[in-house]
Amino acid sequence: MIKVLFFAQLRDQLGVSELSVSSDENPNVQVLLNNLKNKDEQWEKLLSRATLMVAVNQTISNKTATLSSGDEVAFFPPVTGG
Amino acid sequence: MIKVQTEDFNQQVQYDRLRQASHTGAVVTFTGLVRDINQGEKISALTLEHYPAMTEKALADIVEQAKLRWSIINATVIHRVGELQLLDQIVFVGVASLHRGDAFAACEFIMDYLKTQAPFWKKETNSVGESYWVDARESDQTALSKWDIV
Numbered sequence: 055m056i057k058v059l060f061f062a063q064l065r066d067q068l069g070v071s072e073l074s075v076s077s078d079e080n081p082n083v084q085v086l087l088n089n090l091k092n093k094d095e096q097w098e099k100l101l102s103r104a105t106l107m108v109a110v111n112q113t114i115s116n117k118t119a120t121l122s123s124g125d126e127v128a129f130f131p132p133v134t135g136g
Numbered sequence: 137m138i139k140v141q142t143e144d145f146n147q148q149v150q151y152d153r154l155r156q157a158s159h160t161g162a163v164v165t166f167t168g169l170v171r172d173i174n175q176g177e178k179i180s181a182l183t184l185e186h187y188p189a190m191t192e193k194a195l196a197d198i199v200e201q202a203k204l205r206w207s208i209i210n211a212t213v214i215h216r217v218g219e220l221q222l223l224d225q226i227v228f229v230g231v232a233s234l235h236r237g238d239a240f241a242a243c244e245f246i247m248d249y250l251k252t253q254a255p256f257w258k259k260e261t262n263s264v265g266e267s268y269w270v271d272a273r274e275s276d277q278t279a280l281s282k283w284d285i286v
Contacts, residue, residue, distance in 0.1 A: 061187055062257035063269040105272070112190035113197075114253060128187060128255075132272030135184065135215060135256025136168050136227050136247060 056080055056121055058090070061130040067100055077123040083108055084117040086127060105132050137211075138195045140186060142218040145228055150212055154232040157209045164239035166247055168227040170220050174270070178263040184217045184226070187255035191215065194254045202231070202246050206238040213246060215256060245283055251276040 055074045065071045080086040091098040109128040110119045121127065137153070139145075147167065154163045170182045195213045202208060210232040220226060229246050233239040258270040 059187070061255065062185055062259075066269075109187070109190055109255065112187070112193050114194070126189070128190070130187070130255060131257070131269070133252060133255055134258045134270045134272050135186070135254050136251040 055123060056086070057126045058086070059126065059128040061128065064100060064106075064129060064131050068097065077121060077125070080121055082117070082121055083110065083115065083119045083127065086121065087117065087129075101129065103131075106130075107132060137213075138192050138199065139212075139214045140188075140191045140195070140217060141214065142216060144216070144225060145214045147225075147228065150214070150228055150230055154210050154212060154230045157232060159234055160209050160232045161234050162236040162239040163230060163232045164236070164243040165228065165230040166243050167225055168247075170222050170224045170226060172222045174260060177260075179222065179260050180263050180265070181222070181261040182220045182224075182226075183259040183261075183267075184215075184220065185257045185259065186215075186217045190255050191217075195250065198246055198249045198253065201249065202242040205245065206233065206242040208233055208238060208242055211242070211246070213250070215250075215254070217256070248276070248279045248283060252280050 056077050058073050058075055060068055060071055087101055091101050107130050108115050111126055172179055199211045208231055212230040214228040216226055229243050231239045231242045259267055260270055261267045
C-alpha cells in the first residue's frame with residue numbers, strides 16, 4: 055500500500071487528510087494523480103493545479119517519481135513558511 | 137542545529153552557540169516575525185501548519201545545500217509552528233563562518249530556499265476574526281531564482 059497525505063488548503067478543500075492506495079495500481083506519481091483525479095470533479099480540479107507540490111518519502115519530488123509499497127506521498131499547495 | 141518547535145526561541149542563546157567554534161570570524165542571523173499587516177489586511181493572529189515527518193529533514197537538506205556553496209562553520213535554523221501572535225518570532229537562521237561574505241550569502245540563501253521548499257503553511261486571522269490560508273508570493277520564487285536552482 056501507499057500512504058497519501060494532503061496538507062493545508064488542499065486538505066481542507068478535499069476534506070481528506072490521508073488515504074491508502076494500492077501500489078500495484080499506482081506505479082508512479084503521475085498515475086496516482088490521475089487515479090485520484092478520477093474520484094470526482096472537485097478532485098480533478100484541485101489536483102490539476104500547476105502549482106501543486108509533491109513529496110515522496112518526505113522529499114520534494116515530481117510526477118515522474120516511481121512508487122512502491124510502503125512509500126509515503128504528500129500533495130500540498132505552494133509552501134508559505136518563513 | 138535544526139529545530140521545529142512551538143516554543144519561542146532566545147536570539148542571544150542561539151548567537152552564543154554559533155560563535156563558539158574555533159575560526160569563527162562572522163555570524164549573520166535573520167529573524168522573521170509575524171507582521172500585523174499582510175497585503176493590506178490587518179492581521180490579528182497566525183497559525184503555522186507543517187508536515188511533521190518532513191520539515192526537519194527539509195531544513196537539514198537546505199543547510200546541506202548551503203554548505204556545498206559556501207564555507208560554513210556552523211548553522212542554525214529554528215522554525216516555529218502552531219498558534220502565533222503579532223510580532224512573535226517565527227523563524228531564526230544563523231550562520232557562522234570565517235568571513236562575512238559566506239555568512240551573509242548563506243543566511244539569505246537558506247531563507248530564500250526555505251520560503252519555497254520547506255513544508256510550512258500560514259493561516260492568518262484578520263481583525264474581524266476571519267481565517268484564511270496565505271497565498272504563496274511570486275516574489276519568493278523570484279528570490280530563489282537568483283541562486284540558479286530553478
